[in-house]
Amino acid sequence: MDRPYDCEKLPHICSNFHDTIEFIGKRWTGIIIYTLMSGPKRFHEIAEAIPGISDRLLTERLNELVKEGLITKKHLESSAKKVEYELTAIGMALKDVIIAIRNWTKKRANL
């Protein structure tokens, strides 16, 4: 069986695969990104779209995503309290990953 790619020739990519999957696989991170795929959202909108997540973890994950450059945070209307989160271009590029996971989930359900 062949590998998806050659680790000898792409050590940088190989060494980063683990980091990437561990990052986007952190608890709640995947579904937060998925939620933002349908457009920018405010804090409470994300919270309401994801049953089970707590304010604390949502704050933490959003901060991590901002830090990693996958989303941006915008303060609305000169108010310190209204914010909006939006995927960056590289964050939005995760759509292909999400589609692949969706397809796999569907395939698995049909076994």
Added chain:
Amino acid sequence: MDRPYDCEKLPHICSNFHDTIEFIGKRWTGIIIYTLMSGPKRFHEIAEAIPGISDRLLTERLNELVKEGLITKKHLESSAKKVEYELTAIGMALKDVIIAIRNWTKKRANL
């Protein structure tokens, strides 16, 4: 912006997306699957291919993957001590997800 798919029409898929990404996103799970993409491997081969993982967690993750039907465990040579782990068809089907993550990682590195 359009969604990758319509949750109204595919509630089953929608509700399972989170489960899927949380499962394959569990610590070490992604890289274990990736490691097995290049063919069946014995316990110590997987351990050696994944720097940092401990015997305890590797055992735990492999058992979870067997339980979820993504890999199979084969005892070699009528011996109780030599085992081999291999991706099932549905486990191997995660290759598309892995390729998507690889592509995204590459794209991100070029920013």
Added chain:
DNA sequence: ATAACAAACTTACTAATGGTAAGTTAAATT
């Protein structure tokens, strides 16, 4: 044949992360 070694766990313990709930702060609403 016996002793040392190895593979694949298993157990015990500590550290890190996640979950729950209450508290905070500034702005918007009544």
Added chain:
DNA sequence: AATTTAACTTACCATTAGTAAGTTTGTTAT
């Protein structure tokens, strides 16, 4: 002026992960 709301923040307990030593059965060397 008092109440409510958004978006955190803090404190505390539960769950999960990391580290290291121990176990069991089979294999290899003497």
